[in-house]
Amino acid sequence: MSRGKKAYLQYESQLSAAIGRLGPLREELKAAIDADAGAYDAVMRAYKQAKTDPAGADGLIDGALKLATGVPLSVAEKAHEVGEITRSLVEISNPNMKSDLTTAQALAGAAYNSPGRKPWVSSKKWNRVPQGRH
Numbered sequence: 001m002s003r004g005k006k007a008y009l010q011y012e013s014q015l016s017a018a019i020g021r022l023g024p025l026r027e028e029l030k031a032a033i034d035a036d037a038g039a040y041d042a043v044m045r046a047y048k049q050a051k052t053d054p055a056g057a058d059g060l061i062d063g064a065l066k067l068a069t070g071v072p073l074s075v076a077e078k079a080h081e082v083g084e085i086t087r088s089l090v091e092i093s094n095p096n097m098k099s100d101l102t103t104a105q106a107l108a109g110a111a112y113n114s115p116g117r118k119p120w121v122s123s124k125k126w127n128r129v130p131q132g133r134h
Helices: 008-053 057-092 093-112 119-127
Strands: none
Touching: 008 057, 057 093
């Protein structure tokens, strides 16, 4: 709504940069859905294997948990970036976009502040707390 409009020409480079970054972020966040499901499956497989073959189970479980906590952490980082970008657009965009940008900020904030962004919280779910986290 703002890009290419005469009233916003002075912000064209900022608007284009934001759109240029938000597109890839959208794709990365969509890919994280499958990555999160895959990470969960890996944790479940590791625990199942630990029951049938306890040798090396700790390493297998720790690796799966590291993967499983890395995905929400990555999502939180991307969500934070989305929030920062949309926040920067409020003052340089068409006022009609304010409610959309506010909604985007709220959703990004919810993703950033979710318990999943704290790897030790996710790991506690599986009764394994990484070193230094209690």
